[in-house]
Amino acid sequence: MIIYTHEDCLKKFNGNGHPEKKERLDSIINSIKSSNLKANFREAPLVDLEIVSLVHPKEHIKNIFSNIPKKGIIGVEKEPYADTMLCPNSENAILRSCGAGIAAVNDLMKNNEIAFCAVRPPGHHAETIRANGFCFINNVAVAAKYLQKQYSLNKIAIIDFDVHHGNGTQEIFYKDQSVAYGSCHEFPLFPGTGAENETGVGNIFNATLKAGIGSNEFIKIFDQKVLKPIDKFKPEVILISAGFDAHKRDPLANINLESEDFFKITKNIVDVANTHSNGRVISFLEGGYDLQALSESIIEHLKALKPHI
Secondary structure (H helix, E strand, C coil): CEEEECCHHHHCCCCCCCCCCHHHHHHHHHHHHCCCCCCEEEECCCCCHHHHCCCCCHHHHHHHHHCCCCCCCEECCCCCCCCCEECCCHHHHHHHHHHHHHHHHHHHHHHCCCEEECCCCCCCCCECCECECCECCCHHHHHHHHHHHHHCCCCEEEEECCCCCCHHHHHHHCCCCCEEEEEEEECCCCCCCCCCCCCCCCCEEEEEECCCCEHHHHHHHHHHHHHHHHHHHCCCEEEEEECCCCECCCCCCCCEECCCHHHHHHHHHHHHHHHHCCCCEEEEECCCCCHHHHHHHHHHHHHHHHHHC
């Protein structure tokens, strides 16, 4: 099991009290290192903008970077709703968060090695030409496009169990039959997208969750409305947008999963990967804002991810 991360991802500062903070990554890395998982930590490289441009126009990314302040922090959205922040150390954090996924793709396709990308900022809210929801580059989307271009794959599935809908991933692939996107998320909740009638060209599978539901109902809905259609899609590789904010402790949502549930959720994804994808799967950190929940849930996720090869 490879863990891609980098100290640059710890340097991005979003302001005091912001939920997307470096301590999230600290808690994950410390939890993995203190576990009995045999994890091989590797440094996430900087991604080349040519690769990023498979999804996001270069000028869009350059414009984001041109707004990085020399000191302090600024938001990319209009006030008073700015929560996607830039600080002086943003550029390398953003590029390494995406670069982790590209390195993980190469490890998977060349050496059959499985990776978890322990990076921040997250990516699944980033649309083609809009940064939002703490996200700038859609890391999982760039990895999917890179898999297709570099390794001539036809069918990629992205499975997203973050409690917030991945509006960016959906927007990027909404009319792309070669990529299936399945998301299980609380609804209504930020970002307001992800209704079940949003189906793209038959490749988008949204499973909406009512506030307050628990483990059994979540897993039942996830299996039926996300995994079942992904199983029918028969992907060649599965990419996971792994958010842990459906945990009962998380402050930004209202779903009541236990830490152990992330083992079951991940195992069910791995079963589909074993059936159709030769066990090929890569996981990307998205949300999750309670440190104890993150520390516990990540171990459950990785335990289920690890044995599939």
